[in-house]
Amino acid sequence: MWLARIRVMLKKGVLDPQGKAVLGALQTQGYKRVQEVRVGKYLEVRLHSMGRIEAEAEVEEMCRRLLSNPVIEEFSFELDELPESAER
Amino acid sequence: MKFAIVVFPGSNCDRDCFYAARDVIGQEAEFVWHTHRDLSGFDCVILPGGFSYGDYLRSGAIARFAPVMTEVERFARAGGPVLGICNGFQILLEAGLLPGAMLRNRDLQFRCEETFIRVETSRTPFTGLCREGQVLKVPIAHGEGNYFIDEAGLKDLEANRQIVFRYTDASGRVTPESNPNGSVSNIAGICNRQGNVVGLMPHPERSCEGMLGSADGRVIFESVVADLAGRGVARAANALMDRQTIHQVEKAAGGASGCR
Numbered sequence: 339m340w341l342a343r344i345r346v347m348l349k350k351g352v353l354d355p356q357g358k359a360v361l362g363a364l365q366t367q368g369y370k371r372v373q374e375v376r377v378g379k380y381l382e383v384r385l386h387s388m389g390r391i392e393a394e395a396e397v398e399e400m401c402r403r404l405l406s407n408p409v410i411e412e413f414s415f416e417l418d419e420l421p422e423s424a425e426r
Numbered sequence: 427m428k429f430a431i432v433v434f435p436g437s438n439c440d441r442d443c444f445y446a447a448r449d450v451i452g453q454e455a456e457f458v459w460h461t462h463r464d465l466s467g468f469d470c471v472i473l474p475g476g477f478s479y480g481d482y483l484r485s486g487a488i489a490r491f492a493p494v495m496t497e498v499e500r501f502a503r504a505g506g507p508v509l510g511i512c513n514g515f516q517i518l519l520e521a522g523l524l525p526g527a528m529l530r531n532r533d534l535q536f537r538c539e540e541t542f543i544r545v546e547t548s549r550t551p552f553t554g555l556c557r558e559g560q561v562l563k564v565p566i567a568h569g570e571g572n573y574f575i576d577e578a579g580l581k582d583l584e585a586n587r588q589i590v591f592r593y594t595d596a597s598g599r600v601t602p603e604s605n606p607n608g609s610v611s612n613i614a615g616i617c618n619r620q621g622n623v624v625g626l627m628p629h630p631e632r633s634c635e636g637m638l639g640s641a642d643g644r645v646i647f648e649s650v651v652a653d654l655a656g657r658g659v660a661r662a663a664n665a666l667m668d669r670q671t672i673h674q675v676e677k678a679a680g681g682a683s684g685c686r
Contacts, residue, residue, distance in 0.1 A: 348529075352529065352574060353529060353532070353572075353574075353608070355529065355530045355531065355532055355533070355534050355572070355608070356530060356534065359534050379483075404483070404487060404488075404491070405483070407484055407487070407520065407527050409519075409525075409526060409527035409574070409575075410527040410529060410574055
């Protein structure tokens with residue numbers, strides 16, 4: 339069993355209205371040293387057992403095709419093997 | 427002519443589009459459920475507004491994989507007119523049928539208000555009856571309509587005359603104040619290179635009758651009817667020419683071309 343922890347973020351240079359709003363809220367609350375906030379998405383995907391290379395390729399593909407939009411976003415992920423007892 | 431109004435789980439402007447097509451401009455219209463795989467018999471496809479699949483992940487991201495979208499792509503590639511309104515526009519972007527992507531509105535607000543949009547080109551089937559520079563009063567209702575494309579992409583759009591509508595003030599001037607969502611270059615709608623696939627955030631189907639505050643949106647639907655009527659004439663002419671060519675070939679072959 340594999341667990342993919344996927345992060346999807348807006349690319350650098352793409353305006354992040356949510357990040358700007360959160361930045362404003364933090365500064366209003368006195369966190370004057372906060373320079374920038376970027377808001378992204380975090381996803382956990384569990385996959386049935388297969389080879390690591392195969393699992394990586396599959397997660398990569400799903401990130402490209404569905405989980406991120408390459409026009410505005412970039413993604414990264416970590417892949418960890420879970421003990422078989424975690425299999426559902 | 428016959429409109430296909432595609433219905434996804436979460437579409438909510440499908441009935442307005444149906445009403446605009448059938449009751450306002452007097453054409454045939456039919457709902458097409460997102461699981462259908464057949465668009466034969468339709469002359470124009472509309473992807474209506476709404477919140478397909480709850481807008482989960484990104485607006486339009488899941489809808490683009492609906493079975494009907496394979497057919498919409500085929501229809502579009504064959505030159506058929508496709509109009510994506512609001513969420514329909516977002517779906518066309520996610521499907522790669524139109525370039526660019528949508529971000530959250532600049533001010534994070536869901537904006538539901540009247541806007542003025544200027545027709546930038548009349549080369550598409552949905553703007554053929556418009557005058558370039560004509561200003562239409564058409565409402566918007568969206569939280570994610572902040573159109574984004576990188577600089578190179580924007581240059582391409584401009585060079586290929588793919589910008590169809592821009593947000594302006596009532597007199598047609600592009601100003602920062604008239605941009606409701608932060609879209610690059612005040613873009614409200616674009617088309618593909620061929621011009622047959624058009625997407626826009628404002629809702630022409632909600633401004634088809636005076637009692638709705640504006641009847642300016644009507645011209646979008648009337649344009650495609652006129653365009654298809656024109657194509658029908660061209661098709662008939664082509665068919666006639668084909669028949670004449672066949673006749674000439676048959677004559678040249680001594681009338682034997684029917685025997686194989």
